[in-house]
Amino acid sequence: MPGGLAHPGCARRGRPMTEIAETDVPFLPRGVRVHHCEVRKGWYLLAPERAVKMDQIAHAILSATDGDRDFCGIVDKLAVDFSAPKDRIAQDARKFLTDLVNRRMVEIRP
Amino acid sequence: MNQPVEMKQALSAVPIPMAMLAELTHRCPLKCPYCSNPLELAKAKEELSTEEWIDVFRQAAKLGVLHVHLSGGEPASRRDLEVLTSGAREAGLYTNLITSGVGLTERRFAELVERGLDHVQLSIQGTDAATADRIGGYKRGFDQKMKVAEWVKTSGVPLTVNAVMHRQNLDYLAETVDLAVRLGARRLEVANTQYHGWAYRNRFALMPTPEQVKRGGEIVAEARERLKGVLVIDYVTPDHLATYPKPCMGGWARVGLCVTPRGTVLPCHAAETITSLTFENVRDKPLAKIWARGEAFTAYRGTDWMPDPCGSCDRQTKDWGGCRCQAFAWNGDAATVDPACSKAPNHAEMRAAAEAEAAQATDDFEYRTM
Numbered sequence: 001m002p003g004g005l006a007h008p009g010c011a012r013r014g015r016p017m018t019e020i021a022e023t024d025v026p027f028l029p030r031g032v033r034v035h036h037c038e039v040r041k042g043w044y045l046l047a048p049e050r051a052v053k054m055d056q057i058a059h060a061i062l063s064a065t066d067g068d069r070d071f072c073g074i075v076d077k078l079a080v081d082f083s084a085p086k087d088r089i090a091q092d093a094r095k096f097l098t099d100l101v102n103r104r105m106v107e108i109r110p
Numbered sequence: 111m112n113q114p115v116e117m118k119q120a121l122s123a124v125p126i127p128m129a130m131l132a133e134l135t136h137r138c139p140l141k142c143p144y145c146s147n148p149l150e151l152a153k154a155k156e157e158l159s160t161e162e163w164i165d166v167f168r169q170a171a172k173l174g175v176l177h178v179h180l181s182g183g184e185p186a187s188r189r190d191l192e193v194l195t196s197g198a199r200e201a202g203l204y205t206n207l208i209t210s211g212v213g214l215t216e217r218r219f220a221e222l223v224e225r226g227l228d229h230v231q232l233s234i235q236g237t238d239a240a241t242a243d244r245i246g247g248y249k250r251g252f253d254q255k256m257k258v259a260e261w262v263k264t265s266g267v268p269l270t271v272n273a274v275m276h277r278q279n280l281d282y283l284a285e286t287v288d289l290a291v292r293l294g295a296r297r298l299e300v301a302n303t304q305y306h307g308w309a310y311r312n313r314f315a316l317m318p319t320p321e322q323v324k325r326g327g328e329i330v331a332e333a334r335e336r337l338k339g340v341l342v343i344d345y346v347t348p349d350h351l352a353t354y355p356k357p358c359m360g361g362w363a364r365v366g367l368c369v370t371p372r373g374t375v376l377p378c379h380a381a382e383t384i385t386s387l388t389f390e391n392v393r394d395k396p397l398a399k400i401w402a403r404g405e406a407f408t409a410y411r412g413t414d415w416m417p418d419p420c421g422s423c424d425r426q427t428k429d430w431g432g433c434r435c436q437a438f439a440w441n442g443d444a445a446t447v448d449p450a451c452s453k454a455p456n457h458a459e460m461r462a463a464a465e466a467e468a469a470q471a472t473d474d475f476e477y478r479t480m
Contacts (some may be wrong), residue, residue, distance in 0.1 A: 031229050031268035035204070039126055039174035046204040048229040048268050048297055049344070051128055051176045101338045104268075104296045 018073050020098045025109040027067035032105050034062055047105045061093050068107065071097070124402045125411075126174035128211045128360075130203075131181055131368040131379055134163065136196065136480075138184040139212045141247030142235065143475035144274055144309035144316055147183060148382055151480050152371040158191045162392070164197035166369055169397040171201040175367075178203040179231075183371070184211030196225035204228050208272070212251055219258070224263045230262045231270040231299070237285040244280065247477045256293075263294040270297040275326065276316035278473060283326050287333045291341055298341055300330060302348040302400035304433055306380045308478050315475055317467035323351050348449035350464040354425060356450070362410040362434055367401060377407055377434075384438045410434050415445050419453040435471025 020026065028034070032047045034054075043059045045052040054062065060081065064074045065069035075093055079086045136151035167178060178198045185191055186209055198205045206229040209223065219230045232255060236242030239252040246252075262269045265273040271290040275283065283300065290298040302323075303309045303316050318326075330345040337343070345423070346356055359366050359378045373392045376382060382389065387406045401407055409415065415427050420431045432448025433435075442475060447453065449460040 029268065030266040033204075033228075035176065037174065037176065039172070046176060046228070048206065048270055049299075051204075056397075073111060082435075104339070104342055108140075 018098070020094055020101065020108070022072045023070050025067065025070045025103070026065050026074075026097050026106045027109060028062070028105075029107045034059070037075065045100075045105065047103075050103075050105070052105075057092060058096060061096055065097070065106065119154045119164065125364050127170075127365060127367055127401060128175065129177040129179065129366040130164065130170045130175045130227065131179045131366065132166070132198075133183065133368065133379065134158075134182050134185045134188045134369050135183040135371050136188040136193070138182055138210065138478075139187070139248055140184065140210050140235075140251060141477035142245065142274070142308075142478065143247070143312040143477055144276060144303045145478040146304070146307065146309075146379055147478070148380075149307050149311075151183075153480075157188075158369075158372045158392070160193055161195075162373065163194050164201070166373075166392050166397060167194075167198040167201040169202055169392075171203050173398050173401060176204055177206060179206045179208050181208040184210050184213055184281065186211075186218070187362075192218065192225055193222045195222050195227050199226035199228075206231055209233070209258070210246070210251065211255040212248065212339050214258055214261075216257075216261055218266070219261045219465070223267055227267060229268050229270065230258075232259060232262070233272045233274070234286070234289065235274070237282050241279065241282075241460075245475075246477070253474050259293040259295075268297075269293065269295045270299055271295040272299045272301060274301050274303055275319045276303045277468060278315070280318045280322040280326055283329045284333075287329070287337070287341070287343070295341060296376075298343045300343060300345040302346060304380070305351075306383055306439070308476075310439075311476050313467045314470040315472050317464055317470075318348065319468040320351060323348055348464075349433070349436070349448075350461045352450060353452045354450075355429050355436075355448040356435040357429045357437075358448075361412075361427075361430035363401070363407040364411065367407075369397075375404065377410075380435045383404060383435050384444045386438070386444065401472070410444065417446060417453050419451075420447055423453070 035044045035046045037044055043054040045054055060078055064077045075086055075090045078089045097106055135157055136147050191381045195205055204287060205226055205227050206326060208231045210233050215405060224314040233244060234255055242252040243249055259269060271293060273286045287298060305313050309316060311312045331342055334343050368379045374389045375392060376389060376436060389406050390400045390404045416426060416431055420426055432470050434444040436450060437446045438444040449456045451457060
């Protein structure tokens with residue numbers, strides 16, 4: 001099987017990410033999903049061998065990560081929803097999403 | 111570090127489990143000499159029925175379990191694997207299929223994907239057909255695995271490659287990493303053999319040398335850095351060479367449970383080796399009751415049971431006293447310190463035994479048989 005960008009969702013293969021770019025469109029790949037746990041009364045990000053408890057901010061970021069919005073669009077939406085300064089939100093969202101990309105729990109549209 | 115009172119209380123309360131290992135069957139076409147199933151395997155007619163398993167999945171989800179690992183034996187040996195997968199998914203669980211790949215067909219796999227399978231964990235026994243098929247005791251197993259990996263890749267379902275390592279394949283760890291990348295895996299689980307049951311029987315053919323383990327650690331460290339964002343690598347140093355024991359199961363009866371093909375509920379898949387414990391069955395009691403109050407679960411939950419050196423150790427909630435099965439195997443009492451810990455009185459003895467086993471010349475296996 002040749003490498004390269006043929007396989008959707010693997011655009012970053014071989015290219016570790018240092019920081020998500022403004023125009024990157026992040027999405028949750030198959031096998032990664034947001035789940036509400038009734039027993040714990042909280043939101044979890046479920047992925048292979050991982051369950052990450054999400055706080056309100058993390059949940060809001062991933063709810064805005066719909067596979068259509070680029071990073072800028074996500075920040076814009078959150079800034080409106082939370083009436084918060086964009087630079088602060090961008091800082092949080094960038095760190096959070098970059099970390100998830102490097103853990104292969106979020107991917108970038110090719 | 112001071113432990114606040116609230117934390118002490120939280121530790122003695124009944125925790126909410128995160129994960130359940132569902133050993134759907136012990137049947138398996140492979141004969142791996144380190145199989146984690148017990149020496150005495152369950153027969154097909156003893157297995158829980160489709161309806162019983164689906165009920166167990168529903169009970170587990172109500173208990174707070176998030177992940178279910180559909181395992182075996184080979185889970186594809188169950189003809190109802192497709193129904194069980196959608197049953198688990200509909201119960202609200204994240205479904206992980208732990209498979210050798212043997213018994214799956216392209217059509218069967220497509221059906222699993224259709225029914226919402228979340229993740230596949232594919233075992234490999236070696237990086238070339240001759241080695242892999244000799245270790246697994248099954249001809250053409252390797253070729254089948256390569257096909258399955260291709261189906262998984264095409265489907266988009268995330269793939270983890272699970273490689274059980276030992277003396278006879280640890281020198282091929284770099285190739286194992288390469289193979290995982292080539293197969294499109296998002297994760298590689300490098301699992302050093304745990305020496306219970308079948309693996310204990312085969313320890314003279316499996317125990318790695320300290321040099322192999324050291325080199326293995328270096329290969330993983332290098333690969334992790336190089337493959338950041340491509341492949342996540344899980345790796346745990348073999349017990350006897352570590353300074354502290356691993357937090358087995360994330361702590362006894364704390365985050366996970368296991369249900370055997372017969373419906374016996376265990377705090378860990380190897381727990382039945384602790385012959386002083388009695389275990390309960392989902393055919394007799396609700397899962398929630400067994401988890402909360404079952405004798406085997408309460409025996410070593412939390413930290414109250416710990417003798418010294420664990421009882422006064424500041425790592426007690428980091429490694430949870432290590433492995434109860436290993437403590438029982440070595441000391442005849444599961445409520446003692448795991449010999450894998452450098453603070454254990456017999457740690458040096460354990461290390462010496464492992465080194466002596468590693469120095470044995472045999473490559474011959476006693477394969478797993480029903």
